Amino acid sequence: MYLYKNDTIIPVKVLECLKTGDVVDDRVIAIETIVAKMYNTTVHELDVYYKDSPAKLMxxxxxxxxxxxxxxxxxxxxxxxxxxxxxxxxxxYKKCLQDHSFLEYVDGLRTALKQKNEVCNV
Structure with a gap:
């Protein structure tokens, strides 16, 4: 198994990944942080199983x-x-195609992610 971390690809043993749970994709953490800020919530709230909030879905x-x-x-x-x-x-995706203001909002999130250390390549 390979992992993307700190802009490098690292080979990782699957068993090690499952045991520790420490291996995380930095890009996911960046997305969670940006979305939590935009929706005025915490990153922890994105992982609550009983609440499918708009921030979690975004x-x-x-x-x-x-x-x-x-x-x-x-x-x-x-x-x-x-x-x-x-x-x-x-x-x-449908809402992005139909609502120009929502598309601008999503593009704003994408831009914020790109500006945060060039995290994502779109």
């Missing part, structure tokens, strides 16, 4: 859109039903 959308993670893996991390998340991501 985080999942940006991880899918910018980092190309699979929907099932995002659903597991954020404790959301995979089919529900798939529909919400599809709805977000």
């Amino acid at each position: 985080t999942c959308f940006l991880i899918f859109d910018l980092l190309h993670y699979s929907i099932p893996s995002i659903a597991v991390k954020y404790k959301i039903n995979s089919h529900f998340l798939k529909n919400k991501i599809r709805d977000t």
Whole structure:
């Protein structure tokens, strides 16, 4: 298994990753931080299983859109039903196509992420 951390690709043993849970993609942390600031919430609130807030859904959308993670893996991390998340991501894409102001808002989030240490390549 390979991991993207500090702008380098590191080989990691899967068992080590599962045991410690310490291995994290820095880009996901950056996305969580930016979205939490924009929605005036904490990063911890994005991981609450019983509350699918707009901030949590936007985080999942940006991880899918910018980092190309699979929907099932995002659903597991954020404790959301995979089919529900798939529909919400599809709805977000549709809203971007239909509502120009919402598209500008999403582009603003993407720009903020790019400015934060050139985290994501879009």
